[in-house]
Amino acid sequence: MHGAGNLYLLSGMAATDELVFMMGQYPARIPLDRLYSPSHFWLKAEGSVFRVGFTAYSVRLLQDVYFLSWSIDGETTVRKKQEIGEIESSKAVSTLYAPCDGRILRFNERVASDPTPINTDNYGTGWLYELETSDPLLSGADYVAVLEAGWEQTQRMIKGQMNE
Amino acid sequence: MAGKKITVVISQAPGRNPTKRNLEEELAAALLVESDVDVSLVPHLNDLTADHSGLLFLKGVPGDMVVLSWLFPRAARWILDRNGVKGQLGTSLLKPADEDEEAGTEAERAEESRPNAIGALNAPKRKIYCIDLRDQNDPRVVLDEIRRIAREATVQTVDLDLMSWIGGSPAPAQMQRYLNPFAPNGAPAVPANGHTPVAAPNGANRIHSSPFGLINGADLTGLPATPASGPAADDALRRRWYPIIDYSRCTNCMACIDFCLFGVYGVDAQDRILVEQQDNCKKGCPACSRVCPENAIIFPEHKTPAIAGADVERDANFKIDLSKLFGAPTAIEVAAAERDQELLNDGREAVGLSVGIPKRRTEQPQQRDQLDDLMDDLDKLGL
Numbered sequence: 001m002h003g004a005g006n007l008y009l010l011s012g013m014a015a016t017d018e019l020v021f022m023m024g025q026y027p028a029r030i031p032l033d034r035l036y037s038p039s040h041f042w043l044k045a046e047g048s049v050f051r052v053g054f055t056a057y058s059v060r061l062l063q064d065v066y067f068l069s070w071s072i073d074g075e076t077t078v079r080k081k082q083e084i085g086e087i088e089s090s091k092a093v094s095t096l097y098a099p100c101d102g103r104i105l106r107f108n109e110r111v112a113s114d115p116t117p118i119n120t121d122n123y124g125t126g127w128l129y130e131l132e133t134s135d136p137l138l139s140g141a142d143y144v145a146v147l148e149a150g151w152e153q154t155q156r157m158i159k160g161q162m163n164e
Numbered sequence: 165m166a167g168k169k170i171t172v173v174i175s176q177a178p179g180r181n182p183t184k185r186n187l188e189e190e191l192a193a194a195l196l197v198e199s200d201v202d203v204s205l206v207p208h209l210n211d212l213t214a215d216h217s218g219l220l221f222l223k224g225v226p227g228d229m230v231v232l233s234w235l236f237p238r239a240a241r242w243i244l245d246r247n248g249v250k251g252q253l254g255t256s257l258l259k260p261a262d263e264d265e266e267a268g269t270e271a272e273r274a275e276e277s278r279p280n281a282i283g284a285l286n287a288p289k290r291k292i293y294c295i296d297l298r299d300q301n302d303p304r305v306v307l308d309e310i311r312r313i314a315r316e317a318t319v320q321t322v323d324l325d326l327m328s329w330i331g332g333s334p335a336p337a338q339m340q341r342y343l344n345p346f347a348p349n350g351a352p353a354v355p356a357n358g359h360t361p362v363a364a365p366n367g368a369n370r371i372h373s374s375p376f377g378l379i380n381g382a383d384l385t386g387l388p389a390t391p392a393s394g395p396a397a398d399d400a401l402r403r404r405w406y407p408i409i410d411y412s413r414c415t416n417c418m419a420c421i422d423f424c425l426f427g428v429y430g431v432d433a434q435d436r437i438l439v440e441q442q443d444n445c446k447k448g449c450p451a452c453s454r455v456c457p458e459n460a461i462i463f464p465e466h467k468t469p470a471i472a473g474a475d476v477e478r479d480a481n482f483k484i485d486l487s488k489l490f491g492a493p494t495a496i497e498v499a500a501a502e503r504d505q506e507l508l509n510d511g512r513e514a515v516g517l518s519v520g521i522p523k524r525r526t527e528q529p530q531q532r533d534q535l536d537d538l539m540d541d542l543d544k545l546g547l
Contacts, residue, residue, distance in 0.1 A: 039491030061486055081493050092484045097491035154489060161484050 019140055021057065021147045027145070028056035031123060034141035037099035042123065043137055046130070049105060053127040054118055057147060061158075062089040063149030065115040070096075070129075074106040078133070087115075170317045171202045171225045175233035175240070177297075178208040178403060184234065184417050190303045191232065195517070198307075200314045207235055209243045210464045211401045222249045228317045230254075230293045230310055237294035239464035239473030242408045244292060246439065253412075258300065258471030280415040281458070282436055291317075291508055348422055358488050405465060406442035407452060408473075413460035419522035420452045420461060425503065428452070446506040454499035496521060 018031045030036075034044035040058040053061070076162045078084060078098035079101040085089055085096040086133065091109040098104070117126035172195050177184040184540045190203070195203040206218035208230075211221070218510070222244065229251065241253065293313055300306050407420075407428065416437055421429035429452075430440030453461040453471050462473040488494070493501075504514035 032328070040489055058490070061484075061489070081491055088483070092486045094486040094490050095492060097487075099491055124539075157488060159482050162482075 007039070019144050021144050023057065023060055023106055023151070026060055029123075030055065030057075030140050030144055030147075032140040034123075034140070035137035036140060036146075038146045039097065039099050041099050041128075043099070043133075044133070049132055050132045051127045052099070052129055052131050054122050055143070056122060059119060059122045062087070062092050062094075062118075064090040065118045066090065068112055068115040068118070068128075069108060070107055070112060072104065074104060074129075077103045100131075100133045100135035100137070102131050102135065105130045114128060130148075167318075169202055170198050170228045170230060170310075170314045171204070172230045172232065173222065173225070174203065174205050175209045176205055177234040177236075178211060178401070186298070187297060187300075188232075188302060194303065194307055195310070198311070198314075200317075201310065202260075202283050207401050209235060209240055211404050212247065213404075214247070216401075219249075222247070225249070226290070228254065228277060228291045228293075228313070230256075230295065230313055232295050232306065234297050235294075235464050236462075236469070236473035237296055238410060238475060239408060239462050240294040241292060242462060242473075243409050243464065244294075245287075245411065246408060250284060250287040251292035252287060252291045254291035255315065256293050256295050256309060257312070258295055258305065278413055278458075281412050281460075282414055282416045284411045285434075285436070288335060330423055332392055342345070403465070404442065405447040405449075405463070406445040407439055408462040408464060409437065409439060410460045410473075413458040414456075415458055415460075417457060417522070419455050419457060422520040422522060423455045423499070423503070424452050424522065425507065425512075426510075441542055446509070449502055449506050450504040451499040451506070454495040454502075457522070 017033075018029050020027045020029055022028070031042075034042045035050075036055065040055050041052050042055050043052050059065075062141055065087060067088040068085065069087075072078070072084050078101070080098055080100050082098045083095055084098050084104070087094050087096055108127050111126060111128060115126075117124075120127075122127065174188050174192055176188055192203055192205060195201050204221060206212070206222065207216070229249075230243065231240055235243070237256070246252070295306065295309070297306070414437065418437060421431070421437060426444045426446060427441050428439060428445045430438060432438050450463045450466050450468075450471050452468075453459075453463055459470070460518075463471050464473055466472045496517070500515075500517050506514065507514055
């Protein structure tokens with residue numbers, strides 16, 4: 001689709017490792033070893049729980065994260081779209097919402113006090129919390145399709161906010 | 165020898181906040197002795213009713229007008245317009261503390277450049293300047309701005325009352341009648357004894373020893389008491405809650421009238437949307453403002469600045485809100501939940517999203533061609 005993000009495989013790596021979605025000039029990596037939510041979080045199974053973090057798409061829009069805070073404790077049952085915290089970065093602010101129905105078990109305390117790993121290692125040490133859920137989640141390829149479908153609207157939303 | 169005069173109206177904050185009252189009094193006292201300014205007090209604009217004397221006064225002001233209130237300027241402007249107090253947008257150079265120069269001119273350009281807006285009807289050529297007193301601590305800053313506006317005023321008004329004694333010094337009784345045409349109960353004032361002290365221009369006078377009156381107010385000592393036969397004092401003005409349409413943004417899409425299930429909206433003789441039954445509006449409910457695609461609905465008393473009529477500030481600290489991306493409920497979902505709450509409170513049934521939900525225009529004709537520009541612009545913006 002003219003103007004939308006492109007989808008290609010990084011050369012030199014195994015074909016199944018990851019996909020890349022082009023946000024303008026920026027390549028957002030989408031590893032295929034985990035699942036995704038349309039609200040731009042990854043969920044990686046670690047035994048019986050999922051570890052949850054921001055995708056490269058999220059981090060690219062946030063840029064340098066300054067501040068992260070959670071408004072609920074660990075061991076809390078949550079509903080999808082329930083408010084659970086806030087984030088602020090150099091360019092953006094956002095409320096944070098539960099990506100699905102489930103139970104948040106524990107938060108990454110290190111990242112809660114120093115959110116730098118969100119920018120330096122968003123798929124690894126930058127994880128946010130651990131969650132139990134049985135809601136359906138997206139594969140990497142499905143998530144990239146969501147990015148493709150929503151990229152124009154996202155740009156419009158951002159541009160709209162800047163023009164208001 | 166009628167000069168160019170502007171009218172300054174101070175719309176008093178509701179309640180009895182002493183800091184706000186002090187600012188109002190300092191401004192009023194200083195403006196009393198400005199030669200090209202006529203100053204008057206009215207109650208809080210949002211709470212005025214159609215038959216209130218303060219509103220009748222406002223409608224009678226012919227020329228340029230500066231309205232000082234405790235509301236966002238956009239809210240004040242469109243409350244006035246709704247009540248038949250119409251004019252062109254006057255631009256004040258006063259800025260809230262954290263806003264920068266460009267933002268003000270952007271707001272002004274914004275009002276002129278929305279092509280699909282239906283605009284205010286029959287706005288006369290005079291200018292109305294609205295200033296939000298919540299942004300200003302220093303009365304001198306406000307006074308300087310009023311003087312600047314007065315200098316640029318272009319509308320000549322001939323005030324027949326003024327003409328009759330402009331050559332000499334007005335007697336105290338004349339001054340009293342001129343400044344305070346309405347007594348506490350809203351009827352034209354007739355001073356009991358005709359002798360009221362004129363405000364001395366030394367700044368030391370307090371409001372309550374001057375002939376200056378609170379329209380419909382009773383907080384003054386030392387004034388001859390005009391028998392009040394109506395409601396006791398202006399603290400009897402009930403707080404009101406109702407939407408105000410910003411016609412510089414409204415495109416007459418009718419999403420609001422479809423959505424509101426309480427009969428607040430209607431249409432006028434020209435089929436333009438208007439807020440018909442203000443008092444049908446459920447107190448505290450802002451739901452319809454969320455469904456308006458142009459953000460043209462203002463609830464001046466709402467705690468969220470964007471809903472209360474603030475212009476978005478464009479300063480260095482501006483940050484994009486990514487909540488919509490990160491899984492927030494949509495504005496429509498929030499609006500439907502608020503509406504359901506009001507329905508249930510009323511003993512009616514909740515309807516969720518099944519009634520009166522606007523269908524969003526998903527294709528926007530020109531956007532396709534501009535898509536590549538969008539991406540390049542975003543890259544240039546450093547996103």
